[in-house]
Amino acid sequence: QVQLVESGGGLVQTGGSLRLSCLASGRTFSMYGMGWFRQAPGKERESVAAINWSGGSTYYVDSVKGRFTISRDNAKNTVYLQMNSLKPEDTAVYYCAAHRMHGIEIMTTRYDYWGQGTQVTVSS
Numbered sequence: 001q002v003q004l005v006e007s008g009g010g011l012v013q014t015g016g017s018l019r020l021s022c023l024a025s026g027r028t029f030s031m032y033g034m035g036w037f038r039q040a041p042g043k044e045r046e047s048v049a050a051i052n053w054s055g056g057s058t059y060y061v062d063s064v065k066g067r068f069t070i071s072r073d074n075a076k077n078t079v080y081l082q083m084n085s086l087k088p089e090d091t092a093v094y095y096c097a098a099h100r101m102h103g104i105e106i107m108t109t110r111y112d113y114w115g116q117g118t119q120v121t122v123s124s
Contacts, residue, residue, distance in 0.1 A: 001025075001026070001113075002024055002025060002026050002028075002029070002032065002098050002112075002113040003024070003025040003026075003113070004022055004023070004024050004025075004096045004097070004098060004113055004114065004115035005022065005023050005115055005116070006020060006021065006022050006094065006095070006096045006115045006116065006117060006118040007020070007021050007022075007023070007118060008020040008021050008118060009094060009118030009119045009120045010119075010120070010121070011121045011122075011123065012086055012120075012121070012122055012123070013122070013123050014086065014087060014088060014122055014123065014124050015085055015086065016086050016122070017082070017083060017084045017085075017086065018083045018086065018120060019080060019081070019082050019083070020036065020080065020081040020083065020094055020096075020118060020120075021078055021079075021080055022034070022036075022078060022079045022080075022081075022096030022115060023076075023077060023078050024077045024078070024079070024098065025077070026077070029074060029077040029098075030053055030054075030074040031053060031100070031102065032053065032098040032099060032100060032102075032113075033050065033051065033052050033053055033098070033099050033100075033101055033102055033103055033104060033105055034050065034051050034070075034072060034079040034096065034097070034098055034099075035047060035048075035049065035050040035051070035096075035097045035098075035099070035105060035106070035111060036048045036049045036050070036070060036079075036081045036094060036095070036096060036097075037094070037095045037097060037108065038090075038092035038093065038094045038095070038120075039092055039093050039095070039117075040091060040092040040093075043092075045095070045108055046061065047059070047061060047106040047107070047108070048060070048061055048064055048068065048081070048094070049061070049064065049068055049069075049070035049081060050070065050104045050105060050106055051070045051071070051072055051079065051104070052102055052103050052104055053102040053103075054102075055071060055072045055074075057103070057104055058070055058104070059104045059106060063089075064083075064090075067083065067084050067085045067086075068081060068082065068083050068084070069081070069082040069084075070082075079096060081094070083120070086120075086122045087122060088122045088123070088124045089122075090120060090122050091120060091121050091122050092120060093117040093118065093119050093120075094117065094118050094119075094120050095114055095115055095116075095117045096114070096115040097111040097113060097114045097115070098111065098112060098113040099111045099112050099113075100112055
């Protein structure tokens with residue numbers, strides 16, 4: 001069982017930056033692939049970024065490429081999402097998720113554990 005706790009959300013102006021963190025419980029964090037998802041009101045949850053077990057492979061949805069960076073520190077059981085040049089359309093609840101496979105997954109149904117979410121609001 002893995003428990004995930006996100007932090008770092010908040011209110012920021014357009015063009016600003018935030019760094020989200022996701023702390024995972026358990027001793028097997030390095031075995032999990034990790035992902036960040038977001039869900040805006042009235043929209044489906046979408047994959048934003050994903051990272052494999054070692055951090056050597058990453059994925060980004062087109063809308064955040066060049067602005068967001070996913071990374072992980074297995075010694076700290078933590079995955080990060082650095083978000084730069086934020087836009088109002090980035091406003092959403094951001095969720096951290098873990099899956100048991102080592103690689104990259106972008107479908108919500110492939111993830112086994114979810115955090116409670118953290119709100120990111122970008123004002124125009």
